[in-house]
Amino acid sequence: MIIDAHVHVGVSTAYNFSASIDDLLRLADDNGIDKLFVTDFTALIHDMREGNDTLGRSIRQHPDRILGYVSIPTMNFDNGALEEIDRCVHEYGMRGIKIYSYPMIPLVRPSVFPVLERAASHRMPILAHSTAEECEVMASRVPEAFLMMAHSGNTALARGDWMRAVQAAERHPSLLLETASSAVNNGSLEYTLSRIGAERVIFGTDMPLLEVSVQMARVSGAAITQADKDLIFGGNMARMLALET
């Protein structure tokens, strides 16, 4: 089973994308992806409740294909985030939480730790668009949370320092690395697995921003075993969410 752990739905004028759930499912079908773990862009940077509700309705329409992140804007960490997490779990069965460095302010602030703790209490993975340094702080403070570092450091925000991300994951067993990135450095996945194993590497595409086939090929074309590819493509996420495979 292939699970894409990094998917955006909605419209972003800033990032020049627009994708409905149906658009995303077509992309998934074209690329052999079984399930999409989705964050709503409106929820992430505009209106948390409106966006999460929109995604929740899509989950109800496609319960076998769509997994939902409760998206929490940074400014809302101490402004209704905990209630929103509980609401989205109970109303829509959302399985994860997305936190995002927008605007360009630190995710690590006192108000983030209760969000991580609530995620841990629900056994929800957190997809964090963040730096290795921030992830280290969060993983240190709330080691019981499953923290997934979006892009594994391959962002402008994290200065493209994916090796620093690997170091962070080596030091913190609860930190996982998610693969979506424009950067497709040959040998990076092999190096990552040599340091932390395949069990903490999670496949993502960042669709509809990045070319899905490239993100698939980054894993399928790497010089790693098929068993490790299977873990990365979906086995790890299925285990974390206790999904039937």
Added chain:
Amino acid sequence: MTVWDFSGFVGAWGYWPLKERTGADVMALMDAHGIERAVVGSTRALESDWRLGNSDILAAAAESGGRLVPFVTIDNTQSGTSELLAEYAAAGAKGIRCYPSHHHNTLPLQLEPLCAAAQDHGLIVTLVMRAIMDWSFPVAAVEPFEGLIAQFSGVQFVIHGLNYGQEAWHGIRLLNTYPNVWLETSCLQGLGGIARWVAHADVSRILLGTGVPLQYPACGIAKLEKAEISAADKEAIAHRNAQRLLAYST
């Protein structure tokens, strides 16, 4: 699909552990991914010593049975460019790679002697906006180079390393404005990027690049294979355009 890669490299790599260092290593990786031929530049010329790097790349190409097509790099502050390029062309170089953001933050006017010499010697000039798509690497803007492209209409310019957004649109505009501009795809990572380029630009001047061995070659090939364009356009991008462009080179 026959694949020619326009954005290969040969040499040691200082930024992360990389197994493929020699020409033979790179060709083995090319074999694993069905890449028949690759235009290659020296990582040493990119990172440190351009003279030694050029020696490396010419030697690797000479031992490759024609599979590695060497492009050299010249320090743009160097005098005697024309004589140097004549030597390199005689030794088998087919073109030049310029790295404006890596080398002195090069201004277009500093490349004028190089372009004049390239024109004289029938060499292709690659303007590398990004060596690879890596967020820790410097990026050059393509717009300032328009005057250079217009000035040297007898030079074929390959713009290397554009990704999505405005930089892609600037590249497409240059390709559509100047018949001596070509774009390569190694850093184009946006969803449907190749199809978008084909929809807006002359497909006959789009070149496949994977960035082998610095980037996973499977990624560069997959985005062409999955692109929603015609089979003929895929063939053109995969190798036919590169064959035609390299025929310009003496």
